[in-house]
Amino acid sequence: MSGNNTAHGRSVSSKLLAVLDCFDIAHPALTLTEVAARSGLPLSTARRLIAELVEWGGLQRLPDRRYRVGLRLWRLGSLAPQQRLLSEAAVPIMQDLCEATQENVQLAVLDDGEALCIEKISAPRAVPTATQVGGRLPLHATGVGKVLLAFSPVDLVRSTVERGLSPLTRNTITQPGRLTSALALVREQGVAFSLEEMTLGAVSVAAPVRDGAGRLSAAIGIVTRSHARLDHLAPAVRTAALSISRRHSTA
Secondary structure (H helix, E strand, O other), X not given: OOHHHHHOOOOHHHHHHHHHOOOEOOEOEEOHHHHHHHXXXXXXXXXXXXXXXXXXXXXXXXXXXXXXXXXXXXXXXXXXXXXXXXXXXXXXXXXXXXHHHOOEEEEEEEEOOEEEEEEEEOOOOOOOOOOOOOOEEOOOOOHHHHHHHHOOOHHHHHHHHHHOOOOOXXXXXXXXXXXXXXXXXXXXXXXXXXXXXXXXXXXXXXXXEEOOOOOEEEEEEEEEEOOOOHHHHXXXXXXXXXXXXXXXXXX
């Protein structure tokens, strides 16, 4: 990114947020130069804002002169009631599901047009996955993503299609018509499948988690090896989703 042009006319708060927004699961630690480039801020501005964030506790300076998110931001984030209550309701059931299936279990919520993984529990011999807590998944190519798409307003499907259905593997659904049909099937069956659509060799099945008013809160899914019988795992995922929904609605 180019710093000087994009920084012109921006408020101090927007610049500060741009610095914080540079950090994600793929970039947990960044140098000053990298922050300036990713935020579109001049180096001097980025240096000043980083210094203020370090002093406040929002960022931490590492021995190698890189920066990462500080404990003060983590403490603030942990206060978000929706995610905290959802996680408290979900984790015990996710642990049971992981123990019963010996597979990866993920909980994802909708965030800015993507599926954001907020909890993950993995069995020792489960298929390796790149997804971590805080990681983002495409809506059109994953089980949890399809659940979030299927049970959200149609505007989300439209905007997802407009952004483009990127092919991640040869099996990814890239045609809007096929995606529409797949989402209709998800709504009919109450579960979504991803058949090597994000990663070759890995498949997934997911179901919706709802709040006390019946509104979509999240999606819980299992990620496993491509030879696994998803039709055998689907009832367990659906049951786990219903259990979390009951716990979440009374929290």
